[in-house]
Amino acid sequence: MNETKPSTNEQRNTRPEAAILPPVDVIEDKSGITLIADLPGVAKENMHVRLEADTLTIEGEVTLNLPQGTEATHAEVNLPRYRRAFTLSKELDSEQVRAEFTHGVLKLHIPKAAHAQPRKVDVHVG
Template sequence: MNDIQKTNDTARTPAHTEDRRYAESSLTPPVDVIEDSSGITLYADLPGVPRDKLHLNVEADSLTIEGEIDLTIPEGLQTSHTEVGLGRFHRVFTLSKELDTEKISAELAQGVLKLRIPKAEHAQPRRINVQVS
């Protein structure tokens, strides 16, 4: 069973001005989602995003990943070709009720965000002992 779904990012109405800025013109970071018996792990590629410009938010059943990089050109230099003109990343996922959003852990290393979201205790597999009478 897949415990996370990608939502249509453009269909969401952001709550405040800063969120609207991300949704209007941003890159969609590629994300790998790996599920195991105890939860899911997301790996999001966010090259150049520093920790202080990374924003993670869980509201109800939605997980939002937002990040910003500084694409300033050093003084005295001029670009002759630019492939990445946007400095913002934005991605929204809908989370399953089986996931425990209170226990999310996040790590950012070498441009990759790793989010671990465990399954809620009621959704964890458990062994049932059979008694002989």
């Protein structure tokens, strides 16, 4: 799994609003790839996971529900949106992605296609 970076200026121009790049952990084992991303402040209904061709995009909008009349004096999370995209390799089965989102942590499991999973071949001695 590789991170997708905009390579041309055109792509950069068509890119929508600026977004925070959420930190992620990516772990691979023989069953597939697990991606864990931190998206604090995103409600479940504002969390979007998209798969287009071989690109996996995670995107979420931050809602903080500031009480009326509140003025920000210090902001480290200074954009209302997270976004990050990854390129999936062919052996991953994008049809079978499982997603879980709790306490601002997104957990995705992308299994490897059955044909790409390691198989043990029994050797029979005749």
